[in-house]
Amino acid sequence: xxxxxxxxxxxxxxxxxxxxxxxxxxxxxxxxxxxxxxxxxxxxxxxxxxxxxxxxxxxxxxxxxxxxxxxxxxxxxxxxxxxxxxxxxxxxxxxxxxxxxxxxxxxxxxxxxx
Amino acid sequence: xxxxxxxxxxxxxxxxxxxxxxxxxxxxxxxxxxxxxxxxxxxxxxxxxxxxxxxxxxxxxxxxxxxxxxxxxxxxxxxxxxxxxxxxxxxxxxxxxxxxxxxxxxxxxxxxxx
Numbered sequence: 739x740x741x742x743x744x745x746x747x748x749x750x751x752x753x754x755x756x757x758x759x760x761x762x763x764x765x766x767x768x769x770x771x772x773x774x775x776x777x778x779x780x781x782x783x784x785x786x787x788x789x790x791x792x793x794x795x796x797x798x799x800x801x802x803x804x805x806x807x808x809x810x811x812x813x814x815x816x817x818x819x820x821x822x823x824x825x826x827x828x829x830x831x832x833x834x835x836x837x838x839x840x841x842x843x844x845x846x847x848x849x850x851x852x
Numbered sequence: 853x854x855x856x857x858x859x860x861x862x863x864x865x866x867x868x869x870x871x872x873x874x875x876x877x878x879x880x881x882x883x884x885x886x887x888x889x890x891x892x893x894x895x896x897x898x899x900x901x902x903x904x905x906x907x908x909x910x911x912x913x914x915x916x917x918x919x920x921x922x923x924x925x926x927x928x929x930x931x932x933x934x935x936x937x938x939x940x941x942x943x944x945x946x947x948x949x950x951x952x953x954x955x956x957x958x959x960x961x962x963x964x965x966x
Binding site: 783 | 885
């Protein structure tokens, strides 16, 4: 099982739609979680951290389910500018493998159409 | 403040040549990461520096790849005898190095090996 798994998409949605992405992780020692956004031919940028109690930032809501080992990102009232690839990122404290301590998913592509 | 910077932004080279890619992390960040991303693919971890500790080189794909970090700041990724499969975007990221810190990415160097 991959350490961080995401549906690659693409998710094609109309403007104004609500869309949700899920991400599963395999290491129960995972400590913190993030969603990054990557625009085409650009570097990844932090979108939001994911807290145990869930958190909201404007139209974006992130949820964490430790028992089932998944995190989610909900985007309400989609805008054309939301079109990007959304990367799920998991931080594992004292991770003994490679990659330092941040594990990146391969991303879910979102395309918002007018 | 200034973000992570990388140079050059684009590099075109001939097969067999050596290339050097540079990364200037955010001032005060002790952790520095190199990744590469091929077209349409996810991030591939290459190497991780944390403070004065020995770097985690476990992601380097071959002995043609090496990296240094001088004075705990600037890092150089060197690829010797480049091959066409080395063509990718090479991304550098830095973080404060604490357990739950997020990574901030530079704009990347797009390497094309002809």
